[in-house]
Amino acid sequence: MKKKMVMFLAILMMGILFVYSQPKAELQEFSGTLKFIGGNWFLSTGEDFLQLDIAPAEYFTENQLVLKKKLPIVVKGLLGDDDVILVYECTIGESTLVMRDDDGKPLWEVATAEKNYYVVESSKCIGCRLCVKNCPVGAISMQNGVAVIDADKCINCGICEKGDGKLFKGCPVSAIKQAE
Ligand code: SF4
Ligand code: SF4
Known part of the structure; x- marks a missing residue:
């Protein structure tokens, strides 16, 4: 019985060593x-x-x-x-x-999963800069003609997406949405 157990453990160890010695796919x-x-x-x-x-x-x-x-x-x-x-x-x-x-x-x-804030769908953005002008905390900047939201600055107010309830109606092409 003891001998069988030793054999079993030896095979198990060899199996583990084999798996971990396999090279990872080369990128x-x-x-x-x-x-x-x-x-x-x-x-x-x-x-x-x-x-x-x-x-x-x-x-x-x-x-x-x-x-x-x-x-x-x-x-x-x-x-x-x-x-x-x-x-x-x-x-x-x-x-x-x-x-x-x-x-x-x-x-x-x-x-x-860890964050909850707004993001820009870059393929939709037409670079009008309206969100940049209307974000109350300066969390949006333009990069290569596309708006980018700084998650660390965003306070999740939603103005860039839905507007401020006054003149600004939010992104005109619905390129901004809340991160899921
Ligand atoms: S308001 Fe919309 S389209 Fe205009 S820059 Fe911002 S994200 Fe892009
Ligand atoms: S949700 Fe508010 S704070 Fe965040 S980027 Fe849009 S306007 Fe700025």
Whole structure:
């Protein structure tokens, strides 16, 4: 009985060692420009046209970044057989944004669950600056022609989305909404 138990434990240990000694999938790097088609982001590398499984716009705006059509970008991720890149991190200009942990778990799910504030859907924003002028705490700025809300400054008043009850009626193209 004792011998069987020792054998069982030895096999269990070998199994655990085998699992942990497996190399993690190597991330590949891709660079190109962004395209936005049918509600999805794509990367045009010049040779390939690959769909990006990437963090939602809110996660970018929280981190002071904006995805825009034709924007040069470098992404690191795993390319699937379906020509979709599961994006782990991306670099826009000087800024790098990590969006998945080593196991591929989305970091934005944690970030959005912990906060409750307003965000700009960058693909809808027409850059009119009305929200910038009307935010009572100066939480909105323009970046690359698109409004970005600073989550640390936002006091959740909703004026940018719904207006101030006077002259300002809120974002004219409904590009602002409360983060879920
Ligand atoms: S009001 Fe709306 S469209 Fe105008 S800058 Fe702000 S988010 Fe963009
Ligand atoms: S919800 Fe209020 S404080 Fe937050 S960005 Fe909009 S206007 Fe500014």
